[in-house]
Amino acid sequence: MGIFVKNATLSVSISLTALQTVGFWAPEGLTETQRCLYRWFGVFSFMFMLGSYIFIQVVDLFMIWGDLPLMTGAAFLLFTNLAQATKIVNIMVRKQRIQNIVNDSDKVLTEVQTFEEKEIVKSCNREMIVLQVVYFSLTLITGLGWATSAEKHQLPLRAWYPYDTSKSPAYELTYVHQIGALLIAAFLNVGKDTLVAALTAQCRCRLRLLGLSLRNLDKGLDTEDKFMLTPDQEKTVSSRLRLCVVQHQETLQAAKELQECFSEPTFAQLTVSLIIICVTAFQLSMTQPDNMVRLLSMGTYLLNMTFQVFIYCYQGNQLTEESFEIAGAAYECLWYKFSLRLRRALLIVMVRTRRALRLTAGGFTTLSLTSFMAIIKASYSLFTLLQQVNEESHLDPEQQFVDHTGSRLSSHLRQHSLTMGFIVDNANNSLRVCLTLLKVVGFLTPPQTGVYSFFLWVYCFASFMFLVGGIIIAQTGAMFQIWGDLALMTSASFLLFTNLAFALKIINVVVRRRQIQAMIDDADDDLVAEDREEGRDIIKRYDASKSPAYELTYFNQSSSVMVASMVNTCLDVMVASIIAVCRCRLGLVGLSLRRLCEGIPVIGKDLLTSDEEKTVQFRLRQCVIKHEAALKSTRLIQQCFSYPILAQFTVSAVIICVTAYQLAMELNNGNRVRSIPMASYLLCMMLQVYIYCYQGNQLTEESYEISGAAYECPWYKCSLRMQRSLLIVMLRTRRAVQLTAGGFMTLSLSCFTSIIKASYTFFTVLKQVEDRNPK
Template identity: 50%
Template sequence: MHLLVENPNLSLSLALTGLRLVGFWPPEGLAGTTRTAYDVYAAFSFTVLLGIFLLAQTIDLFVIWGDIPLMTATAFLLFTNLAQATKFINIAVRGDRIRALVDDGSRVLKAVETEEARNIVINCDKQTRLQLISFFTLTLVTITGFATSAESGNLPLRAWYPYDTTKSPAYELTYAHQVYALFVAAFLNVAKDTVVTSLLAQCHCRLQLLALSLRTLCRDLPVQGVGLLSPQQEKTLVSRIRRCVVHHQSALEAATQMQLYFSEPTFAQFNVSLVIICVTAFQLVSQSGNMVRLASMCTYLVNMMFQVFLYCYQGNQLSEESSEIAGAAYLSPWYVMSPARRRDILFIMTRSRRIARITAGGFTTLSLASFMAIIKASYSLFTLLKQVDEKCLYITVQAAELISVFGDVSAMTSAGFLLFTNIVLFIKMINVMMRRDQIHEMVDDMDKKLRDVKDDDEIAVVKSVDRLTTWQLYIFTFLSLNVVFGLAASVEKPLLPLPARYPFDATVSPAFEITYLHQSTALILSAIVNISLDTLVTSLTAQCYCRFRLLALSLTKLCQNLKVNAKMMLSEDDEKIVLLRLRACVKEHQAILLKAVQIQKNFSMPIFYQLTVSSFIICVTAYQLAFEEMQFVRLWSLLAYLTVMMLQVFLYCYHGNELTIQSTEISAAAYECPWYVCSRTLRRNLLMLMIRSVRVVCITAGGITNLSLGTFMRVRIYIHTYNHIIKASYSFFTVLQTVQE
């Protein structure tokens, strides 16, 4: 009997091995008396790890009913155990079907042959491994804190027992049982969640492998002189397309099975997590004195949020990868295929318009938007608990005392109004350094394409985009220099341009002059680097939609300088010319779509950090303007800084919005060409391009919100509900103003 479960995904292998050790993943071939003994062992494990806890904590909850702080102290782990019991029962009941799903995914991932495919599988394994390590570490810190934070005579967790737990040896035995059950149950909870999220990761990994197969359909099939595949090559292509369709169907079936087997437990987990996050936050504001307990509660809160995030992230990735199948099919060289094969490709693209989704009980889709909705709902419940609690006044006094410990709010905002800017700048610098090769290649390719334009109208398009980005750079630089020189020139000795703590007295010479020079130089260089990094991203986005505009221009001129015959159709020779032009347009369209994907991949997360931090920066800058007595020069520099921060967000959103708009114009441009004088084959090719253009190109901030002019006024996205950046910033500003008064 093998204890270690073999799987190409290490996280899934470890998770299933953990379940096997406690009786919930029987080895293959186990039957008869041995299987019965294993099932008895599983029932015993469930009773020791969860059954006793569930009974004791449920009774305790009824005993202390009405005391909100004590109820939340009992409930915050009771609900965790209830959700865990649901997942245990689900695995026990559906074990054979889940095993078949695991084996099917393992078989597909082990069968990859090419280096590119192996890299996709390896990257999937690395991602899930990192998530498992993070989840395990947070859980270990939390449980260790719970186990060691109990004071003498108290147990780590509140629970009712039918005997006196304060006397020996009952106290020691109960304490040992709680600690043992806490550690084992917590790690099993990690294992069960890892099983689900790893299976989701394998599912979207299979879709990535399918996308690779579709993009490389015609690899090693050189096109003949007529510009089409030969009959023998068509046979090879038919076999490859059929394999892709079977692969697609099996991946979709795996997603359907994931929905069938794990939807209800996930729904239970989400509902429980919503309550747990709420009551844990309530416990945090009620805790006092025990720092170990406070720290463990903090990590527990983070742990629960991370648990929900993993489900939502993997579900979101599955939906994203399923929608990318249509794009991958379009990126194949379909223009060299026969009409029958093109229809096959179109069939795949049509099916891919229906995105694969995993839902929680059929109520909400696993996505990043759902994650934000759960956090919002948890905060609403937390607010309700604070209002119900009779000790609300005490908690408010504690919060006020905490603020007074941190110090004067004006001083805090004075030190912090550029801190957030520097944090985001550091993230963007690290991102460019880590991805410099990919970014360099992207810049060179954009430069080459835009330098190759020859027609006057194409040159005019390139120049118009260049003028736009140049003027934006001028305005951005002018405002930034106003900020830098204003901050540097607005202080007198012994004050520095920026408040900061140094391990020496910075008010006396020559320390003051050296520190002043360092701060001024660092400000100028940081401003230049920040401008350069933002301009790099916005200019690449502008070049991307510039290429879309050039492509639209080429599509409208497909039949330029070609005459129709007496039948009001193009001649056979002219058809060949149009076919060559259309193929060039399709190749350019595919190249632009790949560049947009590269921009998303390389810059999405830094943009997300920029948008997230922007509301805080606008807040503290507005606070400085409202409350700090300052000279006119400093007032001017802060106004310029506030404008710069808003302009920075606007530039990202504006260019992202333009990219989306220009990508949708491709379909209209294809329609505006005289397609009615073309043959049926050419019309089908145009139709294929128009169908692909229905799915717009979007650059997102961390996959959470699209860059658009609407997003300029938003900082967070929920399901059908958006909060505006300016509105959020003003809300933070109002809070600070109230605290100051």
């Protein structure tokens, strides 16, 4: 391989050449010694451009902690470098998979022959070159502006160094390092971003080529005065349609590989860009108007970051639009002159395109122009918040210091085949742990009769009162005593609400234990077949400050909190694990659909033989049975856990809000030690919501994949009867499997972000109430 990496798309060539030059894209054909030297060269490049600079910026950030203008001045470039480091590591780790995507697309785009196909490839190339030039120009102006805007004996960018940078030659050397590393890293960042955008554009180009082929299915055939195609023409069209289906399947696989390779780095970039746009706008608003060079460079940097988000969202949006156009392209051919068999095949293609091809950022948001606008709006909201904090930072508002501790993990429940043994046996390890613990505390015990059943109920009630019942009564009494004091109420309420949600989940599991047990047994069978201070502000009916009442109460609170936290975690993990098992079952159905023709020689055949058809038909029936069983399990999950999840989400939104409020009070009081468990509790509550939403989101995605799995098998070589059966399966998957929280909201990552937004809204309301009612 030469210095310049060749590719059908010039922007891909430029990006890969830049990566190869700095040591992040190893050329093919290197010896082991050359590969080792190249790796060390990549490490040196990384440390020169990013590694050393990230370290000194982090140190500087700690040294200026508390000064908001200085912190934002140091943070915006630090976050940029962190995001770029993430993308570099991703490219180096997944280099081979990305190389396969590049080679596959390059092969398709270089083999185009007709004038129309070449024009499609050229238009894709021109579009990406325009985007790359604009991005490069904004980056160059920003870098040069920073290089020339520094005052005398001042560095262009804030950073901490273990030496005096105001003296020569340290100043000159550090200045050159900052500008050199900044420009190289900036241009490299352009290369990485445009690489992802260009690969997405190549997928779009392949979809456009596919659409052209579908429109030209009957091209060159004399069909002008014919009512139906002749048998020879039918064979020609059938052969062309098969090539289109194979091309479509390969393009869908390429898009799937893009999603798997770049989803997480794209999410990191969009998250960081949201913050960077905010703090850059804040820095721009504080820049002195007499420093026009600095003002211009900050303005172009703001545009640069905005454009960076735009190219991701634009290409993702256009990819979705092009995937929709496939159905229209199939409709534009002379399908009304085709035989019933060809019409059925075209219908399968059109049904598959009903589910749009979408790229997501970590599964949280789809890359679209709507997402771009949402990111800009969120950045503006954070910008206004920074301005408010900066204006109020000179004031000394009174803060109430409230003693409360405890951090209680809230999660949901799980279960399986309950045996008389101590350890519950289950194919899923997380379920095994959760069910065993729930069995020990008496909430999911084996079925018993007579006196043993009575004792089990007594033990279950005693566990409930020890873990949560007594504490709820005490905390409710404390709430009535402090009613009207906002600070004390939030201090007491967040654990009270946690306990109430916990109690509801326990009651749900105890009442529906037999249904839950049957559901877990069914899924397990399927998978096995497949292969000195009071801890909290609560009221007691005795003086808890004297011995031995203090020690006994302290022990009761500490032990009940720890055990209840573990049980609560098991409850949440149990539900999440049951959903994950359903995902697994749907994944197995998809795998079976892709392997319908496994072991059957289909190459060189127009149709399967009758015996081969029977084999495929039997396999398809088994897939349908498994699919129906998995759908039944999801309905049972919805029936058993829908309302407890709604209660948990409602309570979690309030808990996240009041915990953030209490955390802010602790930080304002300077109590950093106490802030650590509060921050941990806040993260714990967010994670509790996340595991539900994540598993529900992935379940929906797996249900959609069934249609794609059916499309990926060589269905075009099956009989009309088999194609009709596959079409029924694909039509069923148009209605996604969704779990809801009481029917109000779907468990998805969008739901998770909505809950966090709602909690933030409640938090701002609490702050406003506090500001209007100072003590």
